[in-house]
Amino acid sequence: MLPTGTELLTFILAFALPCIVVLVFMPRYLDLLRSRGRLATDVHKPQQTKVPTPAGPLLIAAIIAGEVAIYLVNPSTIPVVAIEVTLIAGAIGIYDDLRGLGGIVKPLLLTLAAVPLLIEEQVHHSLYAAVLNFPLFGATGTHFIIFAILIVAAMPVSANAFNMLDAFNGEISGFTVLVSVALATGVVMEGLATPNFDYIRLAAVLPLAATAVCFYYYNKFPAKAFDGDSGSLTFGALYATLAIMGGVEIASLVALIPAVLNSYYILYSMRGLVEHKQMELRPTYLGKDGKLHATEKAKAPTTLVRMILLGSPMGEKQIVQSILTLTVFACALSILTSALTWLV
Amino acid sequence: MSRTNIYGLMLIITIAWLLILAESYLFIAVIRPLGPSIHIGPLPSSFAKIILTAGLGVLWVAVMFTLDILYSRRGRTPT
Numbered sequence: 001m002l003p004t005g006t007e008l009l010t011f012i013l014a015f016a017l018p019c020i021v022v023l024v025f026m027p028r029y030l031d032l033l034r035s036r037g038r039l040a041t042d043v044h045k046p047q048q049t050k051v052p053t054p055a056g057p058l059l060i061a062a063i064i065a066g067e068v069a070i071y072l073v074n075p076s077t078i079p080v081v082a083i084e085v086t087l088i089a090g091a092i093g094i095y096d097d098l099r100g101l102g103g104i105v106k107p108l109l110l111t112l113a114a115v116p117l118l119i120e121e122q123v124h125h126s127l128y129a130a131v132l133n134f135p136l137f138g139a140t141g142t143h144f145i146i147f148a149i150l151i152v153a154a155m156p157v158s159a160n161a162f163n164m165l166d167a168f169n170g171e172i173s174g175f176t177v178l179v180s181v182a183l184a185t186g187v188v189m190e191g192l193a194t195p196n197f198d199y200i201r202l203a204a205v206l207p208l209a210a211t212a213v214c215f216y217y218y219n220k221f222p223a224k225a226f227d228g229d230s231g232s233l234t235f236g237a238l239y240a241t242l243a244i245m246g247g248v249e250i251a252s253l254v255a256l257i258p259a260v261l262n263s264y265y266i267l268y269s270m271r272g273l274v275e276h277k278q279m280e281l282r283p284t285y286l287g288k289d290g291k292l293h294a295t296e297k298a299k300a301p302t303t304l305v306r307m308i309l310l311g312s313p314m315g316e317k318q319i320v321q322s323i324l325t326l327t328v329f330a331c332a333l334s335i336l337t338s339a340l341t342w343l344v
Numbered sequence: 345m346s347r348t349n350i351y352g353l354m355l356i357i358t359i360a361w362l363l364i365l366a367e368s369y370l371f372i373a374v375i376r377p378l379g380p381s382i383h384i385g386p387l388p389s390s391f392a393k394i395i396l397t398a399g400l401g402v403l404w405v406a407v408m409f410t411l412d413i414l415y416s417r418r419g420r421t422p423t
Contacts, residue, residue: 134368140376254364257357264405265412307415308349322350329354333361 006073007199013069014206021062022214029058030218030225040226044168044316046290054097054228055218059211060090063238066207070200077124078200078245082207082238084116089159089237093230106233107156113237114152117244126198128244133190135250135340154240154249161259162236163229164266165323167305168316170220172227174324175259176212176235180205182255182331183239186248186338193342201246208238221317248338255334258326262304269302284309291315352418356411363407367400375400 003011033039033052042049063086067079092109095101101109121127130147131139166172184205191197212235218225227235243252253260281299283306284292294309308314308322375396378389 134372135365137369137372140372250364250368254361257360258353261356261360261408264408268409268412302412302416304353307353307412310349310416312349325350326353326357330357330361333357337361337365 003199007203010070010073010199010203011206013073014066014203015210017069018062018066018207018210019214021065022058022211023217025058025061026055026215026218026225029055042169042223044286044292045222046286049222051223051226053226054094054230055215055225056090056093056097056228056230056232056234059215059227059231060086060234062211062214063207063234066210067204070203070207074200076198076200077120077127078198078204081116081120081127081245082204082241085113085155085237085241086234088113088116089155090230090234093228093233096229096233107160110156110159110233110237111152113155113159113241117151117241118148129247132249133247133341135337136344151244154244155237157260157263158240158256159233159236161256161263162239163232164263165259165304166227166229166232167303168221168320168323169223170216170320171323172232172235173212173216173219174320175327176239177209177216178324178327178331179239179252179255179334180209180212180242182334182338183243183246183248183252184209185335186251186342187246189338189342190247204245205242208235208242221320248341251334251338251341254337255327255331257330257333258304258323265302265304265307269300287313289313292319352415356408356415359411360404360408363404367404370400371397 030052033055038053039050040053042051064083067082067086070076070079071083089110092101092106092112096106117127128147130142130144132147132150133139162172162176165175184202187202187205191199191202215225215227215231219227239252239256243249246252281295281297281301283295283301283303285295287293291313292305292309292315293313294306294311300306304323304326305319308319314322375393378393378396
């Protein structure tokens with residue numbers, strides 16, 4: 001089934017515009033951050049390196065540019081909701097970058113990102129189906145209230161999972177690229193199995209993928225830019241929103257397993273929601289050999305990186321390669337889950 | 345890159361995924377059609393459904409933490 005001309009134009013604009021925004025404006029934006037003294041120390045380098053941060057506001061602008069293009073070609077509530085969620089999560093992230101938010105206040109505020117989804121669904125009744133589609137075993141019945149509660153919970157869970165994984169050069173941008181590809185593949189499979197499927201659900205994913213792909217160029221080792229919480233929280237909240245609107249919640253959750261495990265292990269080992277700055281012991285430390293080592297003390301927080309490093313110190317580049325390898329594996333399982341849900 | 349560590353974590357991810365599949369079967373095939381209807385029987389079915397669904401979540405989390413303990417014990421260098 002080939003896309004029509006309008007569909008093709010929508011896909012091209014949804015991918016190309018965010019790329020143009022990031023690639024054209026990022027160098028100037030980074031100069032602006034440098035001139036304002038908005039630099040953060042890259043703590044995993046042997047030499048003291050300062051990196052401009054936060055690049056999040058430009059990433060938010062890039063995503064919005066892509067979603068606006070989709071709306072202009074084909075007016076629909078789907079890109080509107082994506083823009084609203086991006087703005088809400090982005091605003092919370094920018095405030096966190098500038099002033100800092102506590103470990104409990106941040107997830108509570110992030111529940112607000114669910115409001116556009118819930119309100120628009122009440123008005124238009126076409127944004128999402130209040131059912132969960134499980135692989136092999138089919139869908140649940142329609143439960144508006146339970147589904148609404150799950151949507152409200154999904155925003156802070158997903159946004160914080162992305163945020164907690166944002167620790168190394170190229171980690172969050174590479175992770176976002178991979179999971180958004182898995183998400184888009186799931187939506188394509190659903191489209192193949194569903195008559196009269198709205199292709200905008202697929203197009204809406206492209207600005208997230210395009211922004212993350214282009215940002216990877218600046219964020220990869222050695223990083224020229226950090227996204228800040230404004231970037232990672234926006235990526236996470238928008239990912240959850242696109243999964244809900246695409247109807248591929250379970251498969252999207254599977255792609256997030258590395259990030260979800262990372263968050264669970266941190267929450268469990270720290271006995272609650274704690275900001276990075278409040279951790280007394282670091283999960284890893286930079287050795288004299290220039291490599292990162294797992295902290296041996298039992299009270300240190302457990303993270304995915306600490307688990308990777310147990311017994312085998314690594315350089316930062318290798319660590320990110322390991323995390324992205326695990327993400328590719330989880331994304332393959334996610335695509336298999338989508339196939340079991342829609343094609344079997 | 346330590347391949348053994350990566351394979352160990354891939355195993356944890358696979359178990360997490362299989363648990364999601366198995367628990368979704370339990371949810372759809374066992375918990376969802378649970379009876380008797382509300383107001384009939386000593387325990388409302390809606391209450392039992394919520395408790396059992398929460399139990400599935402607790403089981404998933406418990407298995408993940410057990411795997412973390414086993415993985416960390418294997419990976420830590422003896423001193």
